[in-house]
Amino acid sequence: xxxxxxxxxxxxxxxxxxxxxxxxxxxxxxxxxxxxxxxxxxxxxxxxxxxxxxxxxxxxxxxxxxxxxxxxxxxxxxxxxxxxxxxxxxxxxxxxxxxxxxxxxxxxxxxxxxxxxxxxxxxxxxxxxxxxxxxxxxxxxxxxxxxxxxxxxxxxxxxxxxxxxxxxxxxxxxxxxxxxxxxxxxxxxxxxxxxxxxxxxxxxxxxxxxxxxxxxxxxxxxxxxxxxxxxxxxxxxxxxxxxxxxxxxxxxxxxxxxxxxxxxxxxxxxxxxxxxxxxxxxxxxxxxxxxxxxxxxxxxxxxxxxxxxxxxxxxxxxxxxxxxxxxxxxxxxxxxxxxxxxxxxxxxxxxxxxxxxxxxxxxxxxxxxxxxxxxxxxxxxxxxxxxxxxxxxxxxxxxxxxxxxxxxxxxxxxxxxxxxxxxxxxxxxxxxxxxxxxxxxxxxxxxxxxxxxxxxxxxxxxxxxxxxxxxxxxxxxxxxxxxxxxxxxxxxxxxxxxxxxxxxxxxxxxxxxxxxxxxxxx
Ligand code: FAD
Numbered sequence: 123x124x125x126x127x128x129x130x131x132x133x134x135x136x137x138x139x140x141x142x143x144x145x146x147x148x149x150x151x152x153x154x155x156x157x158x159x160x161x162x163x164x165x166x167x168x169x170x171x172x173x174x175x176x177x178x179x180x181x182x183x184x185x186x187x188x189x190x191x192x193x194x195x196x197x198x199x200x201x202x203x204x205x206x207x208x209x210x211x212x213x214x215x216x217x218x219x220x221x222x223x224x225x226x227x228x229x230x231x232x233x234x235x236x237x238x239x240x241x242x243x244x245x246x247x248x249x250x251x252x253x254x255x256x257x258x259x260x261x262x263x264x265x266x267x268x269x270x271x272x273x274x275x276x277x278x279x280x281x282x283x284x285x286x287x288x289x290x291x292x293x294x295x296x297x298x299x300x301x302x303x304x305x306x307x308x309x310x311x312x313x314x315x316x317x318x319x320x321x322x323x324x325x326x327x328x329x330x331x332x333x334x335x336x337x338x339x340x341x342x343x344x345x346x347x348x349x350x351x352x353x354x355x356x357x358x359x360x361x362x363x364x365x366x367x368x369x370x371x372x373x374x375x376x377x378x379x380x381x382x383x384x385x386x387x388x389x390x391x392x393x394x395x396x397x398x399x400x401x402x403x404x405x406x407x408x409x410x411x412x413x414x415x416x417x418x419x420x421x422x423x424x425x426x427x428x429x430x431x432x433x434x435x436x437x438x439x440x441x442x443x444x445x446x447x448x449x450x451x452x453x454x455x456x457x458x459x460x461x462x463x464x465x466x467x468x469x470x471x472x473x474x475x476x477x478x479x480x481x482x483x484x485x486x487x488x489x490x491x492x493x494x495x496x497x498x499x500x501x502x503x504x505x506x507x508x509x510x511x512x513x514x515x516x517x518x519x520x521x522x523x524x525x526x527x528x529x530x531x532x533x534x535x536x537x538x539x540x541x542x543x544x545x546x547x548x549x550x551x552x553x554x555x556x557x558x559x560x561x562x563x564x565x566x567x568x569x570x571x572x573x574x575x576x577x578x579x580x581x582x583x584x585x586x587x588x589x590x591x592x593x594x595x596x597x598x599x600x601x602x603x604x605x606x607x608x609x610x611x612x613x614x615x616x617x618x619x620x621x622x623x624x625x626x627x628x629x630x631x632x633x634x635x636x637x638x639x640x641x642x643x644x
Contacts, residue, residue: 197324216291217263367415415472540562
């Protein structure tokens, strides 16, 4: 019977062993187990794909890849695991666009969440009758949610820069982007979730119901359950966007203007989206220059600005102003008025008039170019930090004008502020405490040439050491810590609550082992 079968298997010590047991030992009521086991793929290709991620830094070989077609399959898999004397680990994997093995499960089972969209259920989405929210499967891509909701003239309110990633993947982290200064991260724009916990229970949770699971799962790094449905807040979608970049040669004016622009998040009279970039001067004056935004002559103009002023970096505020047919005649004046208040280098404002989808899917276009150039599937030792506003100038001096001044490849560097009151402290995500504003700084660099990865890793380590030494009070976003102590420091005062939630919702420690926060299953 099932119990004996499970006792005997002590599940999946090796792939071959698994095959043998799966075919030998079944009887009577084991149909349930057979059904689950038959959805676990162990072929070379499946295992190879699930052993790595976008980062191409960490490799971890799972014992199998599970292809659920419904949330009930996930419940069954998790129950199968925890019914074992020694349970196997389980990780939901969306697109695997993590950088440090967060969606890997060495020796465990990877749940290929994307297969949920391919079963009988197809695209799992349901719009509310009042059009205020959409229910979507955790496996859905944001780009698909965008297209589906646009058919009704609606869209989610807050976006990551890249949309070919899953709902579950970004909600497990936070989901930040240029709208976050006024609306908070994606996790602040969710009304309800279905979560399959590490106990194999499907629980519906919201700010009013099973509250602790709701706030644990949002930003919970996959530690407490598998998100199978999320109710996402919607707004009327704009048709078009004025997409703007304005350039600065000094960090003080740049940050002052960014903070001015985010200081009135509810008024709706400025930009709808605000981010920023730091372009270290090498990327403008040396090597191959290309940009999805700037034309070749604009890049020449910017390179001349660097040479003329001798500045170490160019800083851009990137803004977006949404508009529709009824506001088309006034949007340019509105932009002009706004730009008059800002202190960028005169003449260095660049404006594109694009559709809403073109604007939101800008990194998708970049991906296609990078893939064509063979520069997408390369190591990505990305480092994302939240830096308190009060220390951003020290950070700039120590990192951009210090550690990274001669960095090669310099790569893409993002830097933009957010209002802390748009984050919900009941969630497990951590932000720098004590200040109203913090900056997201993303060192999004690719290792293309030999030796790049080691160099970039050394620079990342130097940046983290600088932050520690100078007491900058940074927190990692999309965090990675090699030690338990690192994680304790990361979560700070939330650590005790986090550990208690883990004991409650995943007491056998089977979920998302690749994050390395808690000990593996036992
Ligand atoms: P995966 O890498 O598959 O999983 C990430 C983690 O989430 C894992 O621990 C996994 O177990 C867990 N997980 C996945 N699905 C579920 C689920 N259904 N339930 C519970 N846990 C789950 N992030 C931003 O916030 N803003 C950005 O602007 C941004 N831009 C990006 C641009 C690019 C080009 C890339 C590659 C990434 C970017 N990211 C950004 C980071 C991205 O949000 C995260 O890496 C995200 O986790 C990727 O989603 P995924 O579906 O690939 O998740």
